Amino acid sequence: MTETETKTETETQLPGLPHQRAIDTEMAAYEPDGTAHPRRDYAPYRSTLLRHPRQPLLAVKDDPDAVELTGPVFGPTDVTDLDADLTRQHQGEPLGERITVTGRILDREGRPVRDQLVEIWQANASGRYAHQRDQHPAPLDPNFTGVGRCLTDAEGGYRFTTVKPGAYPWRNHVNAWRPAHIHFSLFGSAFTQRLVTQMYFPGDPLFPYDPILQSVTDARARERLVAAYEHGLSKPEFALGYRWDVVLDGPAATWTEGEGEQS
Amino acid sequence: MITPSQTVGPFYGYALPFARGGEIAPAGDPRTITLHGVVRDGAGAPIPDALLEFWQAAPDGSLGGAPGSMRRDPVDGAVIGRDGVEFTGFGRVPTDADGHYAVRTLPPPGGAPYVSVAVFARGLTHHLYTRAYLPGCAEDVLLASLPEERRGTLVAREERERVYRFDIRLQGDEGEETVFLEFR
Ligand SMILES: [Fe+2]
Numbered sequence: 001m002t003e004t005e006t007k008t009e010t011e012t013q014l015p016g017l018p019h020q021r022a023i024d025t026e027m028a029a030y031e032p033d034g035t036a037h038p039r040r041d042y043a044p045y046r047s048t049l050l051r052h053p054r055q056p057l058l059a060v061k062d063d064p065d066a067v068e069l070t071g072p073v074f075g076p077t078d079v080t081d082l083d084a085d086l087t088r089q090h091q092g093e094p095l096g097e098r099i100t101v102t103g104r105i106l107d108r109e110g111r112p113v114r115d116q117l118v119e120i121w122q123a124n125a126s127g128r129y130a131h132q133r134d135q136h137p138a139p140l141d142p143n144f145t146g147v148g149r150c151l152t153d154a155e156g157g158y159r160f161t162t163v164k165p166g167a168y169p170w171r172n173h174v175n176a177w178r179p180a181h182i183h184f185s186l187f188g189s190a191f192t193q194r195l196v197t198q199m200y201f202p203g204d205p206l207f208p209y210d211p212i213l214q215s216v217t218d219a220r221a222r223e224r225l226v227a228a229y230e231h232g233l234s235k236p237e238f239a240l241g242y243r244w245d246v247v248l249d250g251p252a253a254t255w256t257e258g259e260g261e262q263s
Numbered sequence: 264m265i266t267p268s269q270t271v272g273p274f275y276g277y278a279l280p281f282a283r284g285g286e287i288a289p290a291g292d293p294r295t296i297t298l299h300g301v302v303r304d305g306a307g308a309p310i311p312d313a314l315l316e317f318w319q320a321a322p323d324g325s326l327g328g329a330p331g332s333m334r335r336d337p338v339d340g341a342v343i344g345r346d347g348v349e350f351t352g353f354g355r356v357p358t359d360a361d362g363h364y365a366v367r368t369l370p371p372p373g374g375a376p377y378v379s380v381a382v383f384a385r386g387l388t389h390h391l392y393t394r395a396y397l398p399g400c401a402e403d404v405l406l407a408s409l410p411e412e413r414r415g416t417l418v419a420r421e422e423r424e425r426v427y428r429f430d431i432r433l434q435g436d437e438g439e440e441t442v443f444l445e446f447r
Contacts, residue, residue, distance in 0.1 A: 036267045055440050072332065080335050183269075251447065
């Protein structure tokens, strides 16, 4: 695509979109609603409008037989050693700032989630996804796909080597930019604990302008989506280190821990 | 101090779907059923970029699952899919450009006669859970707790032998919108 074509397309699509100021005003009107999870009806993120349920969710509790209290399992056939290093999946090395991201996956009782699948995906250092629907006119990197997987260890730990993703524009509103982020997909010991989320980088000036991050209306909960730079994790002459721990929500069958008691 | 959810966004396509993600039943098992349908938004339009996950009991009632849903080729790392022997109980498929999905699985057992479904999509800030029951489970406690017009959204319709239709409506009027579940 040429630069001229891109501009024309942008100009024809922008007239219907609100400006950042209008989105800022809308976002400021939301009060924290007491939950850590984002609101599903969060109008500043326009794609939610037709994609959130209007009927109340049906609460399932005190059903020890619910299938969702257990969940899928994965093993050594589901990952390869190379999957956790996103900088070694092609012939050459990707451009960008090499980083390692590590942390632990815990359930809401603080127990480590062991031997479970962690999946990540991200834009390259220029803010471009290796996806044909990403039309952002930033360069693709032939040495970077941006997909990783690993299994957690006995302490619930995971570790990836990758490059720091770039910020990228999207068409929620005029001048909408996503702060740099890595998408994470996590499994617990129960299907109820399933989590898909995004990890952000500390100090990003785009945080207050992003309706996806701000769909989490509780400020302290938003902070838990931001990794910490940890100098001790940085490897001399190789990579900067970030730590990000994840706590999964949701109940699990008590028998998976072999405690022999019902809660 | 749980970690909040964030939308799966539009670009998960090269990361999460995997080869034969919808082929949950071991290859050639004569009990295999097809579960399929369309995911729609509040205007009734098909959602072309939803991702669905499925989890269920094995036919013998066990809920332990098995690894190997994303079995890899040790030579080049490609996902070659399940070994055709184990029943992992887990499936994952993206919707097609027309909002349609299909999975082939084994019928869930009488004691847990449903397939649990998690729905992810751009514009959905936190995934949603629902259940696809096979017809004939009227005595199920959860189904029985629902008013008639909402109950129907959780029961797959038998289209022909071993083929069941289960549409998902993210938003709509009562009786139209799928019943979604919350686990506490
Ligand atoms: Fe993204």
